[in-house]
Amino acid sequence: MLSQAKISFDFGTIELHEHYVITIMNEGITVKPEYNEELVSIANTHYKGKPFAYITHRKNSYAVDPSVYFKTSKIENLVAFAVVSKNPIASKTVAVEKMFLEKPFQLFTELDEAIDWVSEIVRTVK
Numbered sequence: 001m002l003s004q005a006k007i008s009f010d011f012g013t014i015e016l017h018e019h020y021v022i023t024i025m026n027e028g029i030t031v032k033p034e035y036n037e038e039l040v041s042i043a044n045t046h047y048k049g050k051p052f053a054y055i056t057h058r059k060n061s062y063a064v065d066p067s068v069y070f071k072t073s074k075i076e077n078l079v080a081f082a083v084v085s086k087n088p089i090a091s092k093t094v095a096v097e098k099m100f101l102e103k104p105f106q107l108f109t110e111l112d113e114a115i116d117w118v119s120e121i122v123r124t125v126k
Contacts, residue, residue, distance in 0.1 A: 053118030
């Protein structure tokens with residue numbers, strides 16, 4: 001699981017891998033729709049013309065404005081969205097978030113499981 005590149009933003013970091021990204025958001029932030037512009041830019045430059053997946057590794061506590069998923073759903077080459085969290089409340093949060101995203105969306109407790117899941121989806125889309 002070697003990272004091709006790691007990009008830091010005010011709101012967190014994004015690791016770029018061959019077929020997926022892993023984000024770690026900063027403690028205490030609220031993920032807002034304008035942060036999605038960075039994901040759209042990455043989709044258009046690093047993954048142009050090929051499917052990729054998004055993994056959010058929720059190591060820190062933060063809030064998500066569910067309206068971000070409306071724009072995320074419009075990223076054509078984004079084929080899956082995974083949340084990694086050991087927080088027991090995450091399953092309730094993810095259930096709500098799933099209603100706003102029109103892509104396969106799954107919760108995992110281990111990063112390796114999420115990587116396996118998104119990798120399988122990317123493979124089947126190719």
